[in-house]
Amino acid sequence: MNKLHVAVLMGGWSNERPVSLMSGNGVADALEARGHTVTRIDMGRDVAQVLAATAPDVVFNALHGTPGEDGTVQGMMDLMGLAYTHSGLAASVIAIDKALTKQALVPHGIPMPGGRVVPVAEIFERDPLPRPYVLKPVNEGSSVGVAIVTDHGNTGNPVSCDAVGPWQQFDHLLAEPFIRGRELTTAVLGDRALLVTELRPKSGFYDFDAKYTEGMTDHICPAEIPDDVTEACRDIALRAHRLLGCRGTSRSDFRWDDERGIDGLFLLEVNTQPGMTPLSLVPEQARALGMDYGELVEILIRDALAQKEVR
Known part of the structure; x- marks a missing residue:
């Protein structure tokens, strides 16, 4: 593979920031070990200006959570004409x-699983599903804010607003049957x-x-x-x-x-x-399957460059 200038986008301000930093630094280390030039970018609000000044051949998107995984950053990079790894705007939004x-x-x-999105106020009035059930944020990853509500839990019946759980952080939650x-x-x-x-x-x-x-x-x-x-x-x-x-x-x-x-x-x-x-x-x-970490990273880089050609 030709040697490239790769910007590794990581960090940001979601709940998954620490994981993103670990992912991004691991990717950057692997790329550098394979002879690529790497610019590590801990995403701030000025990310568009930083990327424009960096002018990479390709961006490795190592962000997790919002706004790096929800289509926001993808749309920005599409407008900038940048090649970037992983899914594009529409798939990310969904x-x-x-x-x-x-x-x-x-x-x-x-x-x-079945289930429905419920306002937190409803959860404080009645159980949205028969117990046990799962409550989770609609748009967070890494099991952030997931709670399993059981007959034996300390959440109260109905759930108490004083109990620690995602109902203290989000206005709406997805309720699903516990499997x-x-x-x-x-x-x-x-x-x-x-x-x-x-x-x-x-x-x-x-x-x-x-x-x-x-x-x-x-x-x-x-x-x-x-x-x-x-x-x-x-x-x-x-x-x-x-x-x-x-x-x-x-x-x-x-x-x-x-x-x-x-x-x-x-x-x-x-x-x-x-x-x-x-x-x-x-x-x-x-x-x-016999693929080392550096090879995996380069496969994703090649895919990003090929996808830009298609776009």
Whole structure:
């Protein structure tokens, strides 16, 4: 691959800033090790001016959360005529919004949990669904602000406004039925579904800390699950990637109720900006298939340059 000037866009001001910085610095290190010139940009409000002054050949978008994953930064870079990694504006707008994702995918036969977006004020008056159920922000990633409401929780009945939870941070939340069982995830790279990883948190559920604290979650890759479930995960992940118009790489997260067999598999969300930290799942699956981290990063760079030619 020809040596390039790559701007690695990271940081920002979302709740996922620390993860983005880890992802971005890992990517930058890998690119520099392969001889590319790298400019590391911790995104501020002047990001357009900084990118214009940097004039890179391509931007590696290592941002997580808003505004780097929701179409805002993508639209800006489209207007600037920049090549950039990962999904474009439309796919980013839809995938960051869990309710919009359901509207886009469920009519095409993608199995996803039911549920609805509810005002927080309603949650304080009555349970929106029978317990147990899950409450989560509509447009956050990395399990930020996810709460499982059970009969035995300390949230009250109905949920108490004094209890710690996402209802203290957001005006609206997505309420979904709680699906018992196992956490599975599948990465897509280009137009290929990779492997299925099972995630086994050592305590609680697969929340932000379990995702990014070493030793808190066991990763079984490839997952030790029936072949039909493996193939279903890979098929659904690839179909969702295509239906949403994702580019580069994405990661689809599932819950699988193993007591129900294949009928117990549900897609929870599609991540258009999967993490690239040492504990992240896309690099892990690529590594299991014989692809090292630097090679993965360069594949995403090549895809970004090819996509610019198409545009």
